[in-house]
Amino acid sequence: MNPDTHALAGAHAVDAVTDEERRSFELHLEECADCRAEVAELRATAAALAADTELTPPPALRGSVLSAISRTRQLSPITDGGSSASAPTDASASSDEQDTEAQEADAVGQTDELAARRTSWRPWLAAAVAAAVLAFGAVVWQPWDDAPAQITATDQILRAPDAERVSLPMDGSEITIVRSPAKRQAVFVADDMPAAPAGKAYQLWLDLPGKGMVSAGMIPTAGSSVTVMLTGDATAATGAGITLEPAAGSTQPTSDPVALFAFT
Amino acid sequence: MAAFGRGDSVPSPAVGTDLADLLARSARGNEQAFAALYDATAARVHGLVVRVVRDPAQSEEVTQEVFLEIWRQCTRFDPAKGSPLSWMLTIAHRRAVDRVRSAEAARAREITWEVKSAERDHDRTLEEVEVRLDQQRVRRALATLTETQRGAVELAYFGGHTHTEVAALLGIPLGTAKTRIRDGLIRLRDTLEVTA
Structure with a gap:
């Protein structure tokens, strides 16, 4: 040697x-x-x-780590059988990605009543902010150096350097919206999304200045773990919301929000 | 910690066994086990990352990356190749070094020399006492090295420098630093009775 x-x-x-x-x-x-x-x-x-x-990290880091691992696929083990499957690819739950393209709201035919309902969301939003909603600061994601090619569209938002996360509790679990102003889009993430009542579905909304709540697509019901891109341009949005709507979706919210996210 | 014996006693079964068990359960996708693994090791991992990276904000990012990588790769952890803690700290060190080198390559490094020491837990456990014993053993072991060996090991491991850079920093001939790093580590290994 x-x-x-x-x-x-x-x-x-x-x-x-x-x-x-x-x-x-x-x-x-x-x-x-x-x-x-x-x-x-x-x-x-x-x-x-x-x-x-030894140095104890800030307490908030624990939540970030645990939230991140729940969205992160583990590598397949290396086995001796020579059946070593192709190199593991991606760091993230790519199968959860859903593109809800068909849910663009059609603003035609909105009524005064609905317009009034929109404005009635304001106190909710204010209350949500006042209640010190868990608004985590920007979490910077670094792409893994060994998987540059397999990044899904939602991963790109989740890992954007300017990604901003807002999380809320929901039925004992946590729901999160991650928004990247630079990429103009936002992603909804839930680890344990409760099922909607029969005939209903959860619908996402973006709160756009001057337009109010604009549909951002439906939350797919399949599986309790959900990662879905919000439709529409999230750059200008000041918040996002979720309502229970008829399964086909609505062009305007028809019920009070089950969750409201305030962007910083 | 259990990777090296404490004096003449048997290595503490508690810490090492627990980590191996937590790592094995994490590898099967158990997020609770991973949370417990995080709780047991975060201070060690973050402490090492901060020592190398220095900047608190960047250190937090690196620590998060490290635990994500541990989560992804624990399915491939091989106990035959080393202890869980050694494996985790190897990942942490590599990530920290990658961060300082890429930062250096990209721009002048913003160094925050004063690292805010996070509040330490006040309910110190038995484990903590054992850690302090480890610290004393480490310091005594470091004291047995020659000045050059010790400088080379510390500049490489905590400074994140390459052996070539270490040679320049210590004013020793190119090629000598890697020998000093190795000599120093071997001496530490023998003093601390470290097994892989």
Whole structure:
């Protein structure tokens, strides 16, 4: 073995190598059991050094992490059977993505009564804000470096650098809207969405200045875990809401909101 | 922690076993187990990330990335290759180093030298006492290194520098730093009786 190569085991164990050095050393590791064992031991040693550096992260981080993992697919294990399926792809619940394109509200025929109902949402919204709705600050998502190609449309919003998250409790679970002004869109995420009563469905609305509540699509009922893109331009929206509507959806809200999200 | 023995006693079964169990259950998609894993390790992970990254806001992002990566990859954790904590801290260190290097490449690094120390929990547990014992052992072990070994290890591990950069910082010949890093780590391993 090249002693010079072997000497890199320590630097490799503590990531004190360039990307190029890492690649070439990892090739060496595949063939050198001694170096593999040494790297594992020296990594454990380095980890022991970190016993000196405990620091409790801010409490809010826990919620962010747990909320994120519930939307994140775990890699398939590596099996010995040689049946190693294709490399795992994506970090996120891609199958949940639903594009609700057919739900654009048709504003024709709106009545004064509905207009009045819209304005009656204002106190709700104010109350929601006053009640210190959990409005998390911008959470920055970094795309994983090993899965750049498989990002779904909803993932792009969830991971946008300017993504803004607003979460609310709902029936003991949590519902969240993530909005990216730069990408002009918003995504609704629920881990445990309650089923709508028979014949009804949950409908999403964006609160647009000067227009009031505009339909942003239906929440699909299939499955309790939901990730759905809101239709329409979310850039200017000051909030979003959810109402129970007839299964086919409505052009204006016809019931009081079950949830109201205030954007910052 | 259980990756290395405490003096002549058997490594604490509590911490190590619990982490292995929590990691195994997390690998089967158990989010409660992962929450418990987070609670048990967040201070270690975040402490290491902050030590390398320094900036509090960036450190929080990195810590979140680290736990997401642990969640994704725990299905592939191999106990034969090391302890759970060692594996988790390896991921944390790599992410932290990647962050400081990419930040450096992109722009001048905004360094916040004063890291606000988050309020520490007041109900210190037995585990915490054990951690302090670990800290003392680590400090004593570091004290057995030569000045160059110790500088090389600390600049590499906590500073996030490459061995080439470490050589420049210590004013030692190119190629010597990697040897010092390795010598120093091997000495620490033997002093601390670390097994992989």
